[in-house]
Amino acid sequence: MGRYLRSLRRFWGTAAAGQMEYQLNLLIELVAMAGNLAGSLFVLSLFFRQGEGLGGWSWPAAQVVLGAYTVLDGLTSTLLRPNLSRIVTHVQEGTLDFVLLKPIDSQFWLSLRTVSPAGLPELAVGAGLMLWAAPQAGASLAPASLVLALVLLAAAAVILYALWFVLAATSIWFVKTWNATEVLRAALTAGRYPVSAYPPALRTLFTLVLPVAFLTTVPAEAILGRLHWHWGVASVLVAALALVVSRLFWRFALRFYTSASS
Amino acid sequence: MAARRRLWHGLRVARTLWATQYAYMLEYRAEIALWALSGVVPFIMLGVWSAAGTAAQASGFSQPELARYFLCAFVARQFSVVWVVWQFEEDALQGRLSPYLLQPLHPLWRYVASHQAEQATRLPFVLVIAALFFLLQPLAFALPGPGRALLGVLAVGLAFAINFLLQSLIAACCFWTERASALERLLYIPYLFLSGLVAPLESFPEPVRAWALRTPFPLMVAFPARLLSGDPFPTGPHALSIAGGFGAMALWIVLLVPLLVLVWRAGVRRYSAMGA
Incomplete structure (x- = not known):
């Protein structure tokens, strides 16, 4: 365990130092984040112009959901995209061999090798939006609900990670699956709105097939202090299951790995 | 005569380019299908807009009109997706650009041809998605008249x-960078x-819509989608019209072509091949 933590500190230290070389990129990320958030808030506000609300959610409560989405999007830019998008390249160029030979767990290495600090501001702004909008929606921000929200956001992050990782791992068979992760990314934008804002058929789809509901709606309800306990339990169970499945799937996929050019 | x-000669070059690029794109059918699928955002937004009934009605959309609008926005996006910047960046970094620049053909024409070939490969997938959509939403089914379809x-x-x-x-x-x-x-x-991909322009507050219509973005999705849907254009101040839309498109193209030529020339003069 200690060895893994030490490796992680080295990994991220070097990655952050490397990223700081590209300050212009960092600036562009910041501007892009501000523009994205402003645009999302604008589109969200369009549903409240008539004063009816969105699937029973008030304007500040819907902003909490958008905040949770922003947090996860920031996490995607910080950790998931920089790492998992490389799996495809590793398979394509045969460098996965080197990863597998290292005396460290290959899933750990592939998932956490690098970090991109450019996504951190988005993470912070998303958390800020959640904390700012929740009291306006009438939440008391009791320590218990904050802790619960944090746990459920962590569960959401694990679910998101497992989805990406399994999809990226299919590159062992199909090599070029980069576009499949694009489909996932596009479908996950559904998490910008509370799941009750969708028609019943899509609501079922976003809960059972593509667990968007667990990603943003459930953590938002937790911080608002109105979460049914069975949703919280379900979210943690789904996260645990997703992690186990990603682990087993990676083991299974490796059995079919025959290295490039051989 | 000359x-x-x-x-x-130009026609022959174009035909060869199309044929080679189309053969190339056919190799990547599966990826292009996935790419077509990654344009699902208008369908997700259709879900939100149709569940939020009053917000859509206040913008003058009935439920079938709303469904048609977002389907047509999806189609318009599918056939106007551009990825030249990534291709060009890769070609520049890998040094492939240098031989292209030596050929007696502007490199951008090659990219135009490959985009068109990719759109041709995409066509069957988009037709399947549209057919599935109408199966799921039979009430929304309507085809535009031939005139409107052509204009679309x-x-x-x-x-x-x-x-x-x-x-x-x-x-x-x-x-430069x-x-x-x-x-x-x-x-x-x-x-x-602002293009109308996530929300129809009619749902914007008046000042935002007036401001958005001064940008080229609504012309890229909202305008062609309205034409394709066959539904009447909205009336009132700050609304798109058929003549106005085409006029604005012509204006933007007349503005952008010389600008691109100038920037390109200045850039080539500055270019000193990667890794050389």
Whole structure:
């Protein structure tokens, strides 16, 4: 365990130092984040112009959901995209061999090798939006609900990670699956709105097939202090299951790995 | 005589380019299918808009009109997607650009041909998705009249042209900076929110709509989608009209072409091949 933590500190230290070389990129990320958030808030506000609300959610409560989405999007830019998008390249160029030979767990290495600090501001702004909008929606921000929200956001992050990782791992068979992760990314934008804002058929789809509901709606309800306990339990169970499945799937996929050019 | 020979020659070059690029794109059918699927955002937004009934009605949309609008927005986006900046960046970084620049053909024409070939490969997938959509939403089924359909196809083509010109302008920045695709992200944000891909323009507050209509973005999705849907254009101040839309498109193209030529020339003069 200690060895893994030490490796992680080295990994991220070097990655952050490397990223700081590209300050212009960092600036562009910041501007892009501000523009994205402003645009999302604008589109969200369009549903409240008539004063009816969105699937029973008030304007500040819907902003909490958008905040949770922003947090996860920031996490995607910080950790998931920089790492998992490389799996495809590793398979394509045969460098996965080197990863597998290292005396460290290959899933750990592939998932956490690098970090991109450019996504951190988005993470912070998303958390800020959640904390700012929740009291306006009438939440008391009791320590218990904050802790619960944090746990459920962590569960959401694990679910998101497992989805990406399994999809990226299919590159062992199909090599070029980069576009499949694009489909996932596009479908996950559904998490910008509370799941009750969708028609019943899509609501079922976003809960059972593509667990968007667990990603943003459930953590938002937790911080608002109105979460049914069975949703919280379900979210943690789904996260645990997703992690186990990603682990087993990676083991299974490796059995079919025959290295490039051989 | 010389003019005719040049035209003939140009046509032959174009045919060869299309044929080779189409054969190339057919190899990547599966990926292009996935790529077509990654344009699902209008369908997700249709879900939100149709569940939020009053917000859509206040913008003058009945439920079938709303469904048709978002389907047509999806189609318009499918055939005006541009990825020249990534291709160009890769070609510049890998040094493939140098031989292209030596050929007696402007490199951008090659990219135009490969985009068109990719759209041709995409066509069957888009038709399948549209057919599935109408199966799920039979009430929304309606085909535009032949006149409107033709105008719609023309508008999608022009939307592609504007999109291509804008992105090529950013791609030409590759001559100065290696990572022009980061700049493209900034262009994509106003496109996403103002083009009508996530919300019909009629739902915008009046001042925002007036302001959005001064940008090229609504011409890229909202305008061709309205034409394709066959539904009447809204009336009132700050509304798109058929003549106004085509006029604005022509204006943007007339503005962007010389700008691109100038930037490109300045860039080539500055270009000193990667890794050389």
